[in-house]
Amino acid sequence: QITLKExxxxxxxxxxxxxxxxxxxxxxxxxxGVGVGWIRQPPGKALEWLALIYWDDxxxxxxxxxxxxxxxxxxxxxxxxxxxxxxxxxxTATYYCARNLIYLTAGAFDIWGQGTMVTVSS
Amino acid sequence: DIQMTQSxxxxxxxxxxxxxxxxxxxxxxxxxxxWYQQKPGKVPKLLIYAASTLQSGxxxxxxxxxxxTDFTLTISSLQPEDVATYYCQKYNSAPxxxxxxxxxxxxx
Numbered sequence: 001q002i003t004l005k006e007x008x009x010x011x012x013x014x015x016x017x018x019x020x021x022x023x024x025x026x027x028x029x030x031x032x033g034v035g036v037g038w039i040r041q042p043p044g045k046a047l048e049w050l051a052l053i054y055w056d057d058x059x060x061x062x063x064x065x066x067x068x069x070x071x072x073x074x075x076x077x078x079x080x081x082x083x084x085x086x087x088x089x090x091x092t093a094t095y096y097c098a099r100n101l102i103y104l105t106a107g108a109f110d111i112w113g114q115g116t117m118v119t120v121s122s
Numbered sequence: 123d124i125q126m127t128q129s130x131x132x133x134x135x136x137x138x139x140x141x142x143x144x145x146x147x148x149x150x151x152x153x154x155x156x157w158y159q160q161k162p163g164k165v166p167k168l169l170i171y172a173a174s175t176l177q178s179g180x181x182x183x184x185x186x187x188x189x190x191t192d193f194t195l196t197i198s199s200l201q202p203e204d205v206a207t208y209y210c211q212k213y214n215s216a217p218x219x220x221x222x223x224x225x226x227x228x229x230x
Contacts, residue, residue: 037219039166039221046209046221046222046223046224047158047160047166047209047211047221047224048221049211049217049218049219049220049221052218052219060218060219062217062219063123063217096165096166102213105156105168105171105172105175105177106153106154106155106156106171106172106173106213107154107156107171107213107214107218107219108156108168108171108172108177108211108213109156109158109166109168109211110168110171110177112165112166112167113165114165115165
């Protein structure tokens with residue numbers, strides 16, 4: 001069974017740095033063609049892609065947020081970590097991590113975590 | 123940058139109706155297009171990838187078509203459990219991944 005689960009703070013203050021961890025099971029991030037990405041969704045709004053890391057440690061970011069994001073992986077722990085600096089109330093959203101299979105599903109996210117709601121407020 | 127648009131933004135249809143949602147890319151993206159269903163309060167679910175391949179376990183009333191810039195998601199016979207917001211997503215060129223704005227589907 002393939003699962004992903006996000007963890008991190010539910011509340012952060014403006015200007016703080018957010019660190020989210022995606023812990024997954026049932027697949028390996030060292031397998032060719034596998035990636036894990038982060039997507040967020042503000043309340044009542046659309047999905048927004050943030051970042052993606054591949055099996056070979058290639059990293060891609062949303063251009064509009066690139067300066068604030070860092071994505072890393074720990075293959076031995078089956079974890080992917082996203083950090084976002086200088087948090088603002090507009091960053092309030094549910095943050096999802098999801099598996100991406102670039103060869104098998106042409107870059108679609110086939111399995112998603114349950115999501116974690118992050119509120120940015122003083 | 124490649125932009126993704128969806129139409130309509132919302133629709134209301136009767137049970138059993140054929141429903142079509144359109145997704146358009148501002149530049150060609152070959153077949154690197156996926157469709158997701160998100161029911162209220164739930165996690166997005168992959169329906170279609172590579173523009174027309176049905177994800178395992180997804181009912182056959184869902185189908186996708188298109189290539190290049192114009193894509194469609196069709197529900198052949200709308201069911202009450204299909205009430206959801208549907209998103210398209212591209213994977214190709216810069217930016218690497220973009221989601222469409224979504225189409226909300228309700229039952230009339």
